[in-house]
Each structure stands twice: as C-alpha cells, then as structure tokens.
Amino acid sequence: xxxxxxxxxxxxxxxxxxxxxxxxxxxxxxxxxxxxxxxxxxxxxxxxxxxxxxxxxxxxxxxxxxxxxxxxxxxxxxxxxxxxxxxxxxxxxxxxxxxxxxxxxxxxxxxxxxxxxxxxxxxxxxxxxxxxxxxxxxxxxxxxxxxxxxxxxxxxxxxxxxxxxxxxxxxxxxxxxxxxxxxxxxxxxxxxxxxxxxxxxxxxxxxxxxxxxxxxxxxxxxxxxxxxxxxxxxxxxxxxxxx
Amino acid sequence: xxxxxxxxxxxxxxxxxxxxxxxxxxxxxxxxxxxxxxxxxxxxxxxxxxxxxxxxxxxxxxxxxxxxxxxxxxxxxxxxxxxxxxxxxxxxxxxxxxxxxxxxxxxxxxxxxxxxxxxxxxxxxxxxxxxxxxxxxxxxxxxxxxxxxxxxx
Numbered sequence: 001x002x003x004x005x006x007x008x009x010x011x012x013x014x015x016x017x018x019x020x021x022x023x024x025x026x027x028x029x030x031x032x033x034x035x036x037x038x039x040x041x042x043x044x045x046x047x048x049x050x051x052x053x054x055x056x057x058x059x060x061x062x063x064x065x066x067x068x069x070x071x072x073x074x075x076x077x078x079x080x081x082x083x084x085x086x087x088x089x090x091x092x093x094x095x096x097x098x099x100x101x102x103x104x105x106x107x108x109x110x111x112x113x114x115x116x117x118x119x120x121x122x123x124x125x126x127x128x129x130x131x132x133x134x135x136x137x138x139x140x141x142x143x144x145x146x147x148x149x150x151x152x153x154x155x156x157x158x159x160x161x162x163x164x165x166x167x168x169x170x171x172x173x174x175x176x177x178x179x180x181x182x183x184x185x186x187x188x189x190x191x192x193x194x195x196x197x198x199x200x201x202x203x204x205x206x207x208x209x210x211x212x213x214x215x216x217x218x219x220x221x222x223x224x225x226x227x228x229x230x231x232x233x234x235x236x237x238x239x240x241x242x243x
Numbered sequence: 244x245x246x247x248x249x250x251x252x253x254x255x256x257x258x259x260x261x262x263x264x265x266x267x268x269x270x271x272x273x274x275x276x277x278x279x280x281x282x283x284x285x286x287x288x289x290x291x292x293x294x295x296x297x298x299x300x301x302x303x304x305x306x307x308x309x310x311x312x313x314x315x316x317x318x319x320x321x322x323x324x325x326x327x328x329x330x331x332x333x334x335x336x337x338x339x340x341x342x343x344x345x346x347x348x349x350x351x352x353x354x355x356x357x358x359x360x361x362x363x364x365x366x367x368x369x370x371x372x373x374x375x376x377x378x379x380x381x382x383x384x385x386x387x388x389x390x391x392x393x394x395x396x
Binding site: 080082084085129132134136137138139141143145188189190192193199201 | 274303320348356358359
C-alpha cells in the first residue's frame with residue numbers, strides 16, 4: 001500500500017514539474033529581449049547625398065516568443081531642387097506597432113527573426129516651396145509657397161529578417177510597405193517627401209531599412225513546442241515498393 | 244550567417260545605386276479646353292478656319308488660320324485673374340474674356356508645381372459677331388484633358 005502511495009505521489013510530482021510535457025513535445029528556455037536599433041542606410045546615404053538626412057531608432061520588447069511591441073522614431077531633413085522648383089521638409093515621426101516572428105522558437109532561440117511587423121505612423125513636419133516657376137503663352141511667372149506645418153498619418157507593414165552576429169548585437173533588414181492615410185496638406189499641395197513615410201504624392205510607398213540592433217535579455221520563458229512528425233525514410237518506401 | 248550578411252550588404256548596395264532621378268512625362272499645363280460646336284447641328288464641328296491670340300498679342304498667335312480644329316487650348320494669364328482672347332472664326336472676329344482664381348498645385352515630384360484655376364462663370368464675357376453662345380461645362384481648369392467650355396458658332 002505504501003508503495004502504491006509512493007508511486008502515486010511520484011507521478012503527481014512529475015506531472016506538476018512538467019505539466020505540459022508529453023512524448024510529442026519539446027520545451028526550451030526562450031530569452032525575451034529588449035532591443036534598441038538604429039537604422040543604418042539613412043546616415044550612410046547622407047554622405048553621398050547631403051540633401052536627405054533620414055534617421056530612425058527603435059525600441060522593442062518581446063511579449064513572448066512570437067510577438068514583440070515596437071516603438072520607433074526619427075528625424076528627416078529633406079531638400080530637393082530641380083530646374084523649375086525647390087522644396088524642403090523637416091520634421092519628426094513616431095511609429096508604434098507589433099512584430100510577429102514566424103520562425104519556430106526551437107530554431108529562433110531568440111537569435112533569429114523572420115517575420116512581419118505592423119505599425120501606425122504619425123509625422124509632424126514643416127514643408128516649404130521657396131520658389132517655383134511656370135511658363136505659358138502669357139509669359140513666365142515665379143511663385144513660392146510659404147512654410148506649412150502639418151501632421152501626416154500612415155500604416156506600415158514590414159516583412160524582414162534579423163540575425164544575431166555577435167553576442168547582444170544583431171543585424172536586420174526589412175522592406176517597408178506603407179499606405180498613406182492623410183498628409184494634412186490637402187490634395188493640391190501634398191508633401192513631396194515627409195518624415196517616416198517618404199514620397200507624400202503617392203498613396204503607397206516602399207523602402208528598405210537596415211538596422212544595427214543591441215539586444216538586452218530581460219527574462220526567460222519556457223516554451224513548449226510540438227515535435228515535427230518523423231519523416232518516412234526512403235528505405236522504407238523502397239522496401240514497400242519491392243514487396 | 245554568411246548568407247544573411249551577404250543578403251544585407253547586397254541590398255544596401257542596391258539601394259545606393261538605384262536612386263536615379265526620374266523624368267516628367269505628364270502634361271504640366273492647366274489650360275482651358277474649348278470645344279467648338281456648330282449651333283445649327285449641335286455637333287462638335289471644326290470651323291473652316293480659326294485664329295486665336297491674346298488681346299494685344301496679335302504677333303504671337305496660338306492658332307493662325309488653322310483648319311480641322313474641333314477644340315482649342317487656351318492658357319490663362321497666371322499673373323492676373325482675368326485675360327482676354329481674340330477668336331476669329333471663318334474670318335469674323337470675336338473677343339472672349341475669362342475671370343478666374345489661380346492656386347498652386349503639385350503635379351508630381353518629377354514635374355513640380357503648376358497653377359490650377361477656377362473659372363468664374365459670371366465673369367465670362369464674349370462678343371457675338373460669329374459666336375452665338377458659350378457655356379461652361381467644367382469650371383475647374385486642370386492639366387487633365389477635360390472639356391471646360393463649349394463655344395457655339
């Protein structure tokens with residue numbers, strides 16, 4: 001009887017220690033991280049084209065092995081000129097949203113990320129057209145549009161990848177596909193380029209981002225993952241065929 | 244790991260070399276599109292000949308005894324809010340005056356800015372030597388190919 005009780009207690013103890021472990025599952029300790037990223041293309045491009053200074057930093061925190069919340073912000077100083085006009089835009093932007101990791105935790109281990117992020121972006125900017133010229137039958141006329149301050153709103157989807165190259169340091173890249181909601185300047189004088197979004201004359205915009213990321217682990221969680229079903233070997237198939 | 248790094252670096256190079264300037268392919272002029280209608284048949288018909296020039300600008304004609312003109316393009320004077328044209332249809336002169344507001348409009352990054360106009364139908368004036376009547380079809384004058392006024396002769 002005592003043995004029976006001992007067995008029962010042992011089984012209950014084991015079940016309580018590994019409540020969700022079964023023969024088809026693995027558990028891993030998954031590190032949740034806070035990430036601080038800085039966009040690399042903007043500052044690099046500034047050395048080749050002094051008319052566009054575009055900077056962006058982000059802060060993200062893992063909620064679990066798949067999801068993380070992200071907050072990013074940046075600054076734009078944009079100047080453009082061609083034969084018939086000059087344009088400038090300066091301002092800030094903030095984006096907030098969530099990233100979803102599509103890699104399974106066993107492979108990701110908190111080091112690799114491939115997935116998609118969704119964000120809502122808001123920009124505050126001042127745009128100006130210091131001069132433009134128009135020619136027609138009656139002659140040539142020069143005009144200007146004084147500085148206008150506005151708020152722009154947009155949505156962004158960012159599929160991308162990220163990998164840890166050294167301890168606590170990752171590189172990541174993403175394609176950013178944006179949909180304009182509102183520029184705040186009306187349909188006649190849409191901003192040629194505005195912070196966080198890009199070409200404001202277009203309903204959609206795309207860009208590439210490359211991030212250098214500092215990872216700070218803050219917690220470990222235990223993640224349970226289903227084992228993949230064993231694949232049938234070719235030998236078995238061959239044997240079956242031979243029969 | 245090397246594969247990831249290669250993809251990232253090659254992408255960066257692609258971005259740096261792909262920032263080539265683009266060309267403007269759009270019509271940048273916002274002009275009045277005047278369709279010519281023969282009153283007796285009420286059809287869009289070209290007169291035998293048409294000559295059009297700005298008032299006091301006879302040396303610089305937009306159309307000079309032109310034939311097969313079913314619609315005429317009339318630019319507006321951006322420096323003011325009114326302008327007048329002389330229209331000679333089949334050798335008979337008339338004057339046509341427009342009143343309008345100008346406002347700047349962004350066409351595109353490549354093409355830049357132009358002025359659009361809003362015609363004031365009440366300030367449309369014309370003589371009736373050959374012209375019978377004029378109706379305003381669309382008072383907003385843009386770079387789109389839209390009928391703005393209809394001239395009956």
